[in-house]
Amino acid sequence: MEAAIAASWIGTEPALDAMLDVFKHPRGGHLAYAITCALGSKSLREHWQDRPELGIAKLLKSASRDNALKEPPPGAGEAQFDSQKNLKVVRIGCVPERMRYTVEQFAVRTGQPVKVVFVNPDATDHNLLFVQPGALEEVGMAANAMARDPKNASGNFIPEDKRPLILQAAPMIGPTRKSRVHVLRFKAPKKPGLYPYVCTFPGHWVIMKGVMVVADDLADVDAMLAAAKPKVVKEWKLGDFETLNLRTDEQSLMRGMQAFAKARCTQCHLHSGHGVNLGPDLTRIGTRLKDEKLLRTILEPSHEINEKYRTWQFITTEGKVVTGFVAGESRKGIDVIPNLLTPDVKITLSRREIELRKPSTVSSMPEGLVDVLTREEIENLVSFLQNELPEHLRHGHGKHDHGKHERRGTSE
Numbered sequence: 001m002e003a004a005i006a007a008s009w010i011g012t013e014p015a016l017d018a019m020l021d022v023f024k025h026p027r028g029g030h031l032a033y034a035i036t037c038a039l040g041s042k043s044l045r046e047h048w049q050d051r052p053e054l055g056i057a058k059l060l061k062s063a064s065r066d067n068a069l070k071e072p073p074p075g076a077g078e079a080q081f082d083s084q085k086n087l088k089v090v091r092i093g094c095v096p097e098r099m100r101y102t103v104e105q106f107a108v109r110t111g112q113p114v115k116v117v118f119v120n121p122d123a124t125d126h127n128l129l130f131v132q133p134g135a136l137e138e139v140g141m142a143a144n145a146m147a148r149d150p151k152n153a154s155g156n157f158i159p160e161d162k163r164p165l166i167l168q169a170a171p172m173i174g175p176t177r178k179s180r181v182h183v184l185r186f187k188a189p190k191k192p193g194l195y196p197y198v199c200t201f202p203g204h205w206v207i208m209k210g211v212m213v214v215a216d217d218l219a220d221v222d223a224m225l226a227a228a229k230p231k232v233v234k235e236w237k238l239g240d241f242e243t244l245n246l247r248t249d250e251q252s253l254m255r256g257m258q259a260f261a262k263a264r265c266t267q268c269h270l271h272s273g274h275g276v277n278l279g280p281d282l283t284r285i286g287t288r289l290k291d292e293k294l295l296r297t298i299l300e301p302s303h304e305i306n307e308k309y310r311t312w313q314f315i316t317t318e319g320k321v322v323t324g325f326v327a328g329e330s331r332k333g334i335d336v337i338p339n340l341l342t343p344d345v346k347i348t349l350s351r352r353e354i355e356l357r358k359p360s361t362v363s364s365m366p367e368g369l370v371d372v373l374t375r376e377e378i379e380n381l382v383s384f385l386q387n388e389l390p391e392h393l394r395h396g397h398g399k400h401d402h403g404k405h406e407r408r409g410t411s412e
């Protein structure tokens with residue numbers, strides 16, 4: 001925030017660059033205000049007003065929207081709740097166009113008072129439900145079922161018949177709703193455990209979720225999380241799947257979608273607008289690859305490599321070997337991402353230092369990702385990838401997001 005304030009005082013082009021950098025970080029409240037003021041200031045405006053490609057007018061608009069995400073003033077009882085010394089305050093936002101919460105994990109002590117400020121600056125509506133440990137799928141499927149009835153389209157997707165499994169529920173908030181902010185105040189459960197929170201808009205619950213860790217002692221939290229991490233089931237080989245039992249009922253497809261997230265496919269692939277586009281968009285992969293062939297690309301990524309996403313090996317004049325995915329090329333040099341699972345770690349090679357460049361035969365998609373899945377989960381994953389979701393769960397995300405997610409690389 002200090003930097004934002006200083007930037008308008010300095011008023012140079014590098015100061016503007018620094019401000020643009022601030023936009024890559026989470027921002028809210030006072031910071032959003034400082035950014036709006038700095039970018040809108042006369043001294044910085046000079047550097048951007050003739051450069052529409054920077055899109056600053058749009059950034060300013062979104063910053064002022066962030067500013068509009070203030071929580072409503074508390075009533076008397078709420079103010080009293082908020083004044084408790086051991087109050088835990090968590091602000092959970094929605095990452096625009098990503099179908100993710102900004103906070104995917106937080107910890108509280110058993111019985112501790114909790115205030116969750118839920119805000120949604122996204123272009124899509126979302127809600128936020130805290131559910132009993134292990135109840136996520138049951139509540140999610142019930143919300144899916146609600147989508148069959150068009151009457152529910154503008155409802156909150158809080159399945160009433162599952163109330164006993166729901167601890168707390170914030171209604172749908174967002175652009176088509178009354179509000180973009182909702183505050184939940186509650187006492188954390190007395191029983192330690194991992195309590196999922198989730199957006200139950202049909203289909204969202206598989207991806208858009210987080211976990212509230214409730215512990216007697218916060219020192220237990222790491223161990224509780226570690227115990228819940230997916231464990232290796234088996235080092236699956238193609239030979240383990242002589243027969244594939246591909247079921248296409250809704251529950252199997254949703255389980256396949258969950259497996260897609262559990263095996264971390266969403267870290268590199270988009271499907272119907274969900275996930276990250278470091279690898280090919282898999283939304284319509286079933287039209288090209290099916291059954292055993294599709295399974296093979298997952299179990300043996302290097303067997304056949306999609307040309308557009310090939311990895312390259314560079315040998316420098318000093319004999320250094322760098323292998324990875326080409327994230328960008330310019331006259332100055334080449335940005336290489338050695339490991340797509342950590343896409344922020346880039347190596348920049350200057351043209352002059354590159355002696356040799358050749359295609360690598362190893363895919364940048366890691367092997368063994370599905371080893372944390374059971375046979376049934378893998379089969380469901382294949383089913384999910386090669387079949388369309390039932391009509392009532394297709395609500396235009398893919399279409400609406402299409403094209404917005406330019407692939408990060410420019411290697412073609």
Ligand code: HEC
Nearest residue numbers: 263264265268279280297301305306309340341363365369
């Ligand atoms: C670390 C990044 C990364 C992860 C994680 C990842 N992939 Fe990939 N995937 C890629 C890249 C890059 C390619 C393209 C290169 C290739 O064909 O090997 C690819 C290719 C594919 C293809 C072939 C697509 C085509 O157009 O030919 C399929 C199918 C696929 N991945 C499925 C999956 C599934 C299912 C998961 C989760 C189990 C997964 N991937 C996880 C990076 C990843």
